[in-house]
Amino acid sequence: MPAVRELELDLDAFEGPFDLLLSLVLREELPLQEVDLAQIVLAFVEHLADKGELDLDACGEFLILISSLLELKARAMFPEEEAELAELEPEEAAEELARRLAEYRRAKEAAHWLRDRLDERRDLHFRLGPAPLAPQPERKLAPQDPEKLLAALRLLAVEPPSPSTAHMALRFPPVSQFLDRWRSLLRRRSRFDFDQEVEGLSRVEVAVASSRSSSCASRTRWRSRRRRRSRR
């Protein structure tokens, strides 16, 4: 059912369609522990409310997806104990559960004690400053050879090769090349199509060719479509 998969989510850990969230989780690119599943349920319920009709197929699919996510998340929270707990006898499992509850109870009691302690000290003020500057550990260098230092410095003192600017220079093709070409052409024909003749040449070559062709033009009329186009 596309309605569920395209459900747009805006969570703390993720923003986008539900479908993408699923594939990220399955590819283990998004830790499920960071995803608030309750927010997804809320988003879906809101989505249903917006639609105003109860789409049973969508609800069914959503239930399946969200419950598998819940199971995955629960398993991810106790990765190494999963197998361990499954093997426990009911009696042992109850013992383990009681042990954990006791552990949490102790944490709660300790938190309570800390709260009382804070209350006792509520009226006590003291100066709190940044941590003092730790003495910087002395850097010890290995014994150095002055000759080696000199050699290293000499290397640095050598003038670097000046960079080449050859690639920046415009390379003009020899003018004579085009002059000869136009002359032989004009000997054979009285008119030719300039664009056709210079097709495939670089801009610089076309420019040189053009300058040569105009010097030949005194003898013959030549027309360039290019020129006419540029005038328009």
Place this chain on the structure above:
Amino acid sequence: MDSPLRLITTEVTPADELARTLEALLVVASQPLPLEELAAAAEADPARVEEALELVAERFSEERGGIVLEHVAGGFAFRASAAASEACARLFEKPIEKGLSQAALETLAIVAYLGPLSRPEIARIRGVNVDGVVAGLAERGLVAEGGRENEFGAIRYRTTPLFERIFGLESLAALPRADDLGADVREIRGRLEQVAEKRPA
């Protein structure tokens, strides 16, 4: 020459002198100074420093003045007297402990008793994700990173000296014994069984 004023002795004993030096060190310090550090700075024997500290504690007590010496977070520090608390509160806030939630205190308790612990380990005990809570505690400076589970493992957290300072503990050993806290396993087990019996099969 024999005026009664001579009864007031101006002679300073070595212990007095050491006490004065310690007072000076403590007033400059922004956090508790351990005995060894005081001894090193005063260039005195730790045993003598301990004696001199008793003199300082006598002089700076709740009964005597506005400044009180306390033994906290593995060291010695001055604080304001409780009598001056209202005036202090008008001028100074206590941002670190202000607004600590129940979740934050539980997490702090778990780290203080069982740390260093990684966030998943804390989450296992509390039963919910603790990432946000731990980040908040770290921001307040009450917990800090203390190594990793293994080379590439999760970061472990421990409580900081600031935690001991805020809660007025000489050290983590000053926390009540874990065994004295909460119900024991057997009692909880009994209650679980009662619930299980009531549940329709």
